[in-house]
Amino acid sequence: MAVYTAVSAEALGDFLRGFDHGELVSLKGIAEGVENSNYLVDTTTGRFILTLYEKRVSADDLPFFMSVLDHLASDGNPVPRALPDRTGTLIHELCGRPACLIEFLSGVSVSHPTAAQARAAGAAMGAMHESLAGVALERPNTLGPEGWQALLARCGHDLDAIEPGLFARVTQAADDVVAGWPHDLPRAVIHADLFPDNVLMLGDRVSGLIDFYFACTDIRAYDLAIMHTAWAFDARGEAYDAAVGTALIAGYADRHRLSDAERAALPILAQGACLRFLATRAWDWLNTPADALVTRKDPLAYWRRFEAYRQGLFA
Numbered sequence: 299m300a301v302y303t304a305v306s307a308e309a310l311g312d313f314l315r316g317f318d319h320g321e322l323v324s325l326k327g328i329a330e331g332v333e334n335s336n337y338l339v340d341t342t343t344g345r346f347i348l349t350l351y352e353k354r355v356s357a358d359d360l361p362f363f364m365s366v367l368d369h370l371a372s373d374g375n376p377v378p379r380a381l382p383d384r385t386g387t388l389i390h391e392l393c394g395r396p397a398c399l400i401e402f403l404s405g406v407s408v409s410h411p412t413a414a415q416a417r418a419a420g421a422a423m424g425a426m427h428e429s430l431a432g433v434a435l436e437r438p439n440t441l442g443p444e445g446w447q448a449l450l451a452r453c454g455h456d457l458d459a460i461e462p463g464l465f466a467r468v469t470q471a472a473d474d475v476v477a478g479w480p481h482d483l484p485r486a487v488i489h490a491d492l493f494p495d496n497v498l499m500l501g502d503r504v505s506g507l508i509d510f511y512f513a514c515t516d517i518r519a520y521d522l523a524i525m526h527t528a529w530a531f532d533a534r535g536e537a538y539d540a541a542v543g544t545a546l547i548a549g550y551a552d553r554h555r556l557s558d559a560e561r562a563a564l565p566i567l568a569q570g571a572c573l574r575f576l577a578t579r580a581w582d583w584l585n586t587p588a589d590a591l592v593t594r595k596d597p598l599a600y601w602r603r604f605e606a607y608r609q610g611l612f613a
């Protein structure tokens with residue numbers, strides 16, 4: 299469960315008095331997620347999400363995320379906007395953390411996507427990239443190749459406590475991926491974390507794209523590669539579902555051009571994505587206090603995916 303900061307009904311009641319969204323009726327911590335504290339808030343006028351930003355989200359980056367969301371929502375993408383208070387302020391402080399009140403979107407995230415759902419989700423990413431083409435917003439990817447190499451180095455030999463020999467294997471893997479990393483592909487604002495749990499669906503239709511807090515400027519096809527690693531495997535990273543993987547890419551290509559060079563780069567981009575998620579999961583695995591109300595995610599599930607891509611999954 300991800301609730302790092304407890305918010306009392308009194309504190310939230312006071313907070314809501316600054317908005318035109320009614321009075322507090324109920325407040326529930328949301329179990330899903332690992333990064334931020336999220337609450338489901340019902341008021342006398344509707345339902346909202348309250349997010350308190352923790353851990354990896356810097357308050358300085360929030361204006362960038364809010365601008366991306368605002369642009370995407372204005373262009374018809376199903377993303378939640380942050381709601382302004384009566385003074386027009388979007389980003390607040392609550393219980394000592396940066397906080398936003400956010401539009402609630404209906405839908406559920408699927409644990410085992412079907413090919414039809416993957417196709418729709420791929421198309422939603424394609425539409426998002428279409429909207430973001432040429433948008434002059436910039437945020438460097440702090441979890442790009444240099445970022446994950448640095449994080450793996452900080453984990454150091456503690457990685458061997460996760461699996462003996464892991465440190466040496468991932469260090470070599472990271473060197474290999476960095477050596478083959480493409481530098482001439484189109485770059486744009488990307489989501490960078492569009493896992494199934496960040497896509498809300500009603501049946502086979504996408505009703506929401508959420509959790510833009512890793513959004514950044516990077517290789518556009520890297521976003522699709524990240525999505526492929528997250529959607530097309532079982533949770534342990536053991537079984538690859540080719541129908542889901544193929545549908546995802548086909549759905550994307552229906553809505554946004556995927557050049558031959560981008561397609562050819564997907565294997566190396568996917569390997570990089572695996573190391574990026576292995577790195578953050580391993581760091582959290584080694585550094586999450588035992589009493590934290592959060593379910594840690596398995597780093598090795600990303601090492602298994604890495605091996606699958608390295609052995610030519612796309613070939």
Ligand SMILES: Nc1ncnc2c1ncn2[C@@H]1O[C@H](COP(=O)(O)OP(=O)(O)OP(=O)(O)O)[C@@H](O)[C@H]1O
Pocket residue numbers: 300328330331332333334335336347378400401402403404407495496506508509511
């Ligand atoms: N705008 C929204 N509308 C409806 N539900 C939402 C919204 N935002 C978040 N949620 C719910 O809260 C959960 C956690 O949100 P989110 O994925 O943003 O958290 P996180 O801690 O940043 O997660 P992650 O581990 O994926 O980075 C989601 O799975 C979803 O159930």
Ligand SMILES: N[C@@H](CCO)C(=O)O
Pocket residue numbers: 332333491493575578579595
């Ligand atoms: N989507 C990420 C968590 C957010 O960084 C993971 O599954 O590791």
